Amino acid sequence: MKHFCTWGGITIMVIASVLGDVYLSRAMKQVGDVHDLWRRSGLFHLIGRILRNPSFTFGVAAMALAFFSLLFALSWGDVSLVAPASASLTFIGNAFAAKFFLHEKVDQRRFFAALLVAAGVALLAA
């Protein structure tokens, strides 16, 4: 039961986190550079522009689901397993999602970096 709940929580957390990252990244690219916007239009205009973006709303909802899934998984499993496992799987998932959904140029350098970080995070749990 403990094993099932831990990995169930990790799986939901990874899927929701990747979805959240992709939608938040899309939203912020649509909003534009926040430093420039803040300087030109002020903080309240910037916040309003971010909050009105539908991708932001969906991204935050997915992140909230990922957050509560993380809490659920942490309550069942050790942090030394839950945190690295969810983080390393999220790195790999994001590399693929960014390439196919955000059309980012995930070249060999970036994919290799994601693999190195994911492997390193997994080793930290060893």
Next chain:
Amino acid sequence: MTLKKYLVLAGVTLFGATGDTLLSHGMKQVGSVSITHLQTVILAVLNPWVAAGIILLLAFFAAYMSALSWADLTYVLPATSFGYVVLALIARFALHEHVSPLRWLGIVLISSGVGFVAGGPEITPKPQETLPMPPELDEEEHEAELTGVSGGGDR
């Protein structure tokens, strides 16, 4: 990359790492959450450690959103993963915990990954940013200009 952008990435790294640590400590105090009592997860935010962790994670979120507005997701995530290394170093030198050789290897791999991605561009250029097409040229002439072949020189 400006100093301000490096500071934003450092904020993502530090706020995320410390927020996760406080959250983990708080959830251990709250105890295991049963599937039949999922409302316990909601009530967990009343724990001071969880609440402090959430505040730090909100700061992390603001810095993260800022970074995503000028950098690719596949740049921001590996570049800010240095927080794991910071946590391991705190565990070794401040808390005097034992860090096994495998963990040191993990630190080396993460640092290498951060170095790899930090050496590249932070954002994928949009097609129109690579070489904008002058408005007075049609597509055929622009193509010729790109390839270096003069297509309409006789006109």
